[in-house]
Amino acid sequence: MALLHRAELRPSKLDLLTAWLPGRPWFAGTAGVAVTRVATFRFDDPAGEVGIETLLVRAGDGPVLQVPLTYRSAPLAGADRWLVGTTEHSVLGPRWVYDACADPVYPPALAAALFAGGGQAEEYFEVDGRREARQPNMTVTGGRVGDGRPPVLGDSHEVVDGDPTLIRTHPVELAVVRRPGSADAPSDACLTGAWPGQATPLVLAYAVPR
Template sequence: MALLHRAELRPSKLELLAGWLPGRQWFAGEAGAPVSRVAAYRFDDPAGEVGVETLLVRAGDGPVLQVPLTYRGAPLAGADEHLVGVIEHSVLGRRWAYDACGDPVYPPLLAAAVLADAGQAEEYFEVDGKREARPASMTLTGSRTGRPVPTGPVSAGPGDDGVTVVRVGDVELAVVRRPVPADVPAAGGLAGTWPGQDEPVLLAYAR
């Protein structure tokens, strides 16, 4: 479960990405163009400390880009190269936003979604002491491979063909940065749809 806050963010997530995305090798779109949100999904950090959100966005009229992010209340040691930027959150205070592929919290959560169809976190707002559900902006479908979800050391590195590779235990996962409709590999994958995108696009897969 992801508990959200009705808060003001400075800069906004999309403003942050407008400056960060053009420097990525996998970027496609107009550099300097406004970034718009297409859809999003979240995973739950079991420890409840780190926000884990994946944004699907466009820069100008460019293609859909997939940007997994983590939000932390303090800098992540040794992860400066993965820092997207710092956000001032009107409720939570200063938050450090990272490319989730470089955050150790993210790969095990992605592995559970890809290999065991763990799904996305349910989102709630707290209003006057009551929780109100926020409808999901997209649908996720993972594979039920029967493989155990790995635990153990995690790492990340560049991939090829517009993917970023993350590893957890003995499993290697490819995060598709420019997701398009594609078949889910036999080894397992994560696909998504959203309003206006009825044909599933491949978001991540085991390889």
């Protein structure tokens, strides 16, 4: 479950991505043009400390790009290369925004979706002491492999930035498809998504043994 706040971010997530995305090797679209949101979904952080959100965005008339992000209340040690930017959250204060592929909370969450059939987290707003469900704006479907238990990942992982972006850990390699529709899944351990204007589910991520 993801508990959200009705808050203002300065700069906004899309402002951060407008500046950050053109420098990625997998970027496609018009550099300098404001990035627009297509759809989003979230995973849960079991510890409840880090926000894990995937944005599907478009730069101008370019293709849909998949950008998993994490939101932290303090800098992540050794991850300056993967910092998207910082923003001020009107409720939570300063937030450090990272490319989730390099954040240690993301690979286990992604693996759970790929192997155990997990999908997106249910999202809620807290309003006057009550929780109001936020309706999803896309459909995310995870895979189920073997007994449905995700592999236990090693403590460290290597990230190879590209399309797909590869998260090399043990005992599997996780692949995040940056331009959905550009790749098919080579295994049953996959995550697919559909959103308004894209009725046929496309592969968002997959895993292969190492």
